[in-house]
Amino acid sequence: MRDDVPASPAPERCRRLQALLVDWFDAGQRGLPWRRTSDPYRIWLSEVMLQQTQVERVIDYYERFLLQFPTIEALAAASLDDVLKLWEGLGYYSRARNLLAAARIICERHGGRFPSDSEAARALPGVGEYTSGAVLSIAYGVPLPALDANAVRVFARLFGVKGDPARGETRRRLREIARATVPDDRPGDFNQAVMELGATVCIAGRPDCLVCPVVETCAARAAGLETEIPPRRRSSTSAVTEVAAVARDGDCVLLMQRPHDSYWPGLWVFPSADFDGPNPGEAVEALLHQAGLEAEAGHTLLELSYGIMDRRVELTVLCTEVGGEPTAERWRWVALAEIEDLAMPSPHRTIAQALPGG
């Protein structure tokens, strides 16, 4: 055996794990909307929404999305603006753009049906190793692993894999474990059982080993390392100050659409910018001048703080008198009644709801 090929767990141990976890899943799985369907489209949609997003946050978005787009064909015919509006508040908005692009590809090249072939699925935008394995195992019974953050934690603890899962060698070991443990029989239920265990019992903080169906087989528990595996991620946040302008012209307000190569791609925001000086009014006026507008900053409408990625933002929102038409692309005067139809990120939706008459 070559050194760079991780050892597989023993077949007998894999079978034991499969039986215990699937029985546990059968006995007590949560009733979730995407578990009441076998439609590959619906399972795909749920997996995309669940990327880096907890189950409880997804449920309402999932059901609203399917009311508007019940089939892949309906989704493929939609506009990006409509899809983004349904995604508003869920985060990671490139998922919505990729979902729409993939739906159009599926209609053009796959007869409107999510492909059951792994390579074809992986070729779709927004469908990576995890999502392809999850959809194919759950919707089509293909014995592929679905190694999400839950499964990484569960396998690392069960098999005593101590390294940082972000590192290549540890990741290869965990992928080999996931590949070896997924059964030919009911692979989708096994994958969901592993993830369900990680989400409800074998959680990141303090795992509830007393109710774990596989605690007898757990290497981390046997060594007293269940809270040390996997190692904590380190993170740092930076503090940032921003200004935003609420520029009114009668029943209209000035908005700008975010570019696709940064955060909040394609979403609408009040004109805003970082600033680090003592005078937020000057910063707002400079921002609007760059867009070809005359501007005079007025009073503070509200101040709010929000987090985005690793940034902690203190945002000052200024009412601003504006003259002229914006020359910059992506800037628009929008009627107050139309704002609710545009997709806005959470902090800017908060601003919109604070507008008098808005």
Added chain:
DNA sequence: AACCCGTGGCA
């Protein structure tokens, strides 16, 4: 490989 991409709940 390492970094970018959201949001809100929780301790």
Added chain:
DNA sequence: TTGCCAAGGGT
């Protein structure tokens, strides 16, 4: 309050 975390993918 601050940091951690979540059914990842693209580059």
